[in-house]
Amino acid sequence: MEAKELLDSLDVGVLAMAPDWTIAEWSAAAARITALPADRVLGQSIWIAFPAAKGTELERVFGDVLADGRPRTFLAPAGAPEAPGTVLETRVTRGVGDHLAVAFRPVHEELAPESRAAQLLSALEAERRLYLQLFGSLPTPALVLTPDGQILDTNSEGAKLLGGTDAAALRGRALAEWAPASQQGMLAAALRHAVTRRQDVALSVEFAGEPAREVRAVVVNVDPVRAAPKLLFLALDVSREMLLQQRLLQADRLSQLGALVSGVAHELNNPLAAIAAFGEALALDPHQADLEESAEVIRSEAMRAGRIVQTLLDFARQRPRIQTA
Numbered sequence: 505m506e507a508k509e510l511l512d513s514l515d516v517g518v519l520a521m522a523p524d525w526t527i528a529e530w531s532a533a534a535a536r537i538t539a540l541p542a543d544r545v546l547g548q549s550i551w552i553a554f555p556a557a558k559g560t561e562l563e564r565v566f567g568d569v570l571a572d573g574r575p576r577t578f579l580a581p582a583g584a585p586e587a588p589g590t591v592l593e594t595r596v597t598r599g600v601g602d603h604l605a606v607a608f609r610p611v612h613e614e615l616a617p618e619s620r621a622a623q624l625l626s627a628l629e630a631e632r633r634l635y636l637q638l639f640g641s642l643p644t645p646a647l648v649l650t651p652d653g654q655i656l657d658t659n660s661e662g663a664k665l666l667g668g669t670d671a672a673a674l675r676g677r678a679l680a681e682w683a684p685a686s687q688q689g690m691l692a693a694a695l696r697h698a699v700t701r702r703q704d705v706a707l708s709v710e711f712a713g714e715p716a717r718e719v720r721a722v723v724v725n726v727d728p729v730r731a732a733p734k735l736l737f738l739a740l741d742v743s744r745e746m747l748l749q750q751r752l753l754q755a756d757r758l759s760q761l762g763a764l765v766s767g768v769a770h771e772l773n774n775p776l777a778a779i780a781a782f783g784e785a786l787a788l789d790p791h792q793a794d795l796e797e798s799a800e801v802i803r804s805e806a807m808r809a810g811r812i813v814q815t816l817l818d819f820a821r822q823r824p825r826i827q828t829a
Contacts, residue, residue, distance in 0.1 A: 521566070521604040525550050528603065537592075537610060544672075552676040555648075555656040556581075559732025565596055566604060573598045579611065645719075645739040648726075651699050653679045653692060656734065665719070665739060667711035679737070682709045684716075698723040699733050718743045772813050780806035 517534030530542040575597040594608040645662040721739040783803030
């Protein structure tokens with residue numbers, strides 16, 4: 505029996521983690537226990553499979569085994585949204601080339617209900633369910649990020665903001681993928697600073713086939729006591745509000761322009777009327793017959809200028825022009 509067939513025949517989930525913390529092997533039992541098929545996790549960061557475990561005992565144990573080579577066994581929640589309530593007994597050993605072999609099996613049901621461990625795990629599971637319910641029911645987009653911008657989790661509104669419907673497909677990706685190049689440096693700095701202090705961020709979110717969305721967000725560290733902080737990115741899509749502001753500003757500018765044009769037009773109307781009247785009088789004067797043609801030109805041009813002024817007035821009053829022959 506080949507090694508892969510042997511691994512898949514076991515009831516214990518087995519994964520191999522490369523030195524860069526990506527998953528190199530994922531057994532059939534691992535897929536069954538975590539509800540994550542191999543094609544979703546192979547080649548991906550270990551935190552794609554266990555996003556809630558980053559910064560917890562699991563990460564510390566991985567580091568310790570890599571450092572001293574001593575195998576370790578521990579009990580902890582799976583930390584995978586696809587396996588709610590699952591508690592795993594996990595054994596980690598170091599292999600060739602600093603690869604880690606991780607074997608795990610669910611043990612929650614094997615604990616006696618009256619045991620202290622079972623009580624603690626039940627309380628932990630209740631807290632986890634409450635968190636998921638609150639997080640999922642938030643009416644605004646919410647993402648959980650690492651300080652370098654990697655998406656650990658998102659609610660349904662957060663997935664919609666990024667143009668997706670499946671939160672699992674977004675895990676492990678960088679939020680900067682949706683930011684324009686001109687804002688990526690600003691976003692990275694804001695996330696770094698959010699580890700120690702709340703940050704307010706203004707960001708454009710872009711994805712194929714849709715206009716850019718203007719977002720205002722608050723970023724806070726919700727796990728400041730751990731070595732690997734988790735940042736909560738609470739966002740508000742203000743695209744419609746900004747569009748309304750732009751339209752109001754444009755309307756105000758048009759109103760000011762209309763008032764200016766109206767004033768200028770009224771000032772021009774009086775002298776143009778006088779010029780037209782004098783031109784007409786000059787054309788009718790029998791003593792100025794030689795100027796009749798010039799007088800008609802004066803009157804005609806004054807009338808044309810008057811029509812131009814009337815056009816400006818129509819614009820200022822926002823009324824349609826009346827076409828005349």
